[in-house]
Amino acid sequence: MHLTLSENLLWWLGIGLKFLLCALVFYRRLYRRLPFFSLYVVLLVVEVNVVWWVYREWGYGSFPAWYTYWWASAVVLFARALAVAELCWTSLKTYPAIWPWVRSLLSLIALVALSYAAVTAFRNSSSPLATFVLASERALETAFAFVLVALVGFGARYMAVLDPVERNIVIGLGFYSGFQVINNTFMQEWMSRYFHWWVSIRVVAFDIAMLAWIAPLRKPLPRVEPGPTLIDESVAVRLLRELLAHMREITEEMKRIARSK
């Protein structure tokens, strides 16, 4: 495969950004706060190096290159899924009723996406690995976009504001996932003849996402503000039950008054 000068520049820019992001993650010690996102960033750098080395050793069209590319894509996709789950966990862990429910929902989404990918791969006997990765990516990117928007929406409704680092990670992941959903649709229907162009656009989208992640890491990370002081679980249950009963009583009383008028 021969790349044009602009495509080469784009690839090198992407590689440079991956290294810069990885360095900033370690320099700012983001791994203490977001270990799975940090692992994802490390895997991006590892993926670039391993794939490049295999291409150089065995050639772009070889079997090892083919397998390495698809396995590396699968690992990075799995790491991205963990990073999305981690964002949900860091934002919702202080809400004892919400997090267990969200965790079950995320597991269900992952199960459905992987089952869909497995069934699609099973039907396609020529290249099950590539089909599995592509189908999982299609299903998971759509799910990521939904989950990330729902997370920010939840924060807006219940005043659970994301910190700048987490917010920029959500923006970057959401942008890339949204782009991938559109990209997959175009690729499937109209763009398969323009593979180079499609890959370049994908690289540009990912570079934009990385710039969003790099931006808050330029400065030292602000100290995480402690959330509202939590009340004792048994006290909270008793008080909220009392309140609910009180609200219902008042509603019934108001209905009774309205009927008697």
Next chain:
Amino acid sequence: MVSIGLVILLALSLVLFLRQQKDIERRIASQRDVPRENLLPRNYKSFTDVEKTLWAAVQQQKPSTAWEDVRFTGQEPEFQIVQDYVRGVREDFRRGHRIFGQVIIHSPEMRLFAQLEWQRVKIELAYYKWCALACIRLRTVGISIHDLRQVTDIVATLSYRVRSMLDRLENSGNVKFVDSILRQS
């Protein structure tokens, strides 16, 4: 094409929610030194005074008109009083709604949270229904004192619930929790 529409919808929602989050951040920073009492809904309590002022103004201009039939439209001088009151009540609603949400989100049980959220949604629906009707009436016949009474009732109900929530929490010794809820709403 469905997926493209879906992505556009998600992107717009993301932008909207992120803007809301920015607004929340700005508000939290701006109300750090605001007295505690001002962090609670309070404008709706001036309804009696507003009604008195409006009644006095109407009595001077149209003494023969029945009070309940009076409609306030944009052309009348006393409309400014109505507008200011509605603005204050809207602020009360937003404040009460936020505090309510902040308290119930700390519920340890999903079922309890859902039931309390349903109570909040019911008030929210009543309020937005009033807003929609008021918007139509402002463009047609004008707002009556009955409409103002209705929105006052909705906001007063919400405020009463919020106050009783906070009182119970404070009486059980969770003063710090209540304070952090008020500062972050």
